[in-house]
Amino acid sequence: MKIEILGSGCAKCNKTKKFVEEAVAQAGVDAEIVKVENMDDIIAYGVLITPAVVIDGDVKIVGRVPKVDEVIEWITQ
Structure with a gap:
């Protein structure tokens, strides 16, 4: 699975990346x-x-x- 975070590096973009990383870790999914x-x-x-x-x-x-829960839902379907 490939997950791309689109953004210039602003605070919201960095927070999105952090939440996606948390979701991947919690779900135990193998993702790039x-x-x-x-x-x-x-x-x-x-x-x-x-x-x-x-x-x-x-x-x-x-x-x-x-939200982390949203990302988990997307990556575990």
């Missing part, structure tokens, strides 16, 4: 977590507001920090 900061790559997903989370190419959330 990648921080994407290049705006061209972010826009390629159709994302104009960060932070955003992409799981295996599927945009899950845009413009807000997800």
Whole structure:
């Protein structure tokens, strides 16, 4: 599983990455977590507001920090 955190490195983007890492650890899922900061790559997903989370190419959330429970739900389905 590949999880991408889209964002420039702002506080919300860093918090999103932290929450995703916590969710992966709690769920015991094997996942590659990648921080994407290049705006061209972010826009390629159709994302104009960060932070955003992409799981295996599927945009899950845009413009807000997800809760750890939300991320666990996405990665365990």
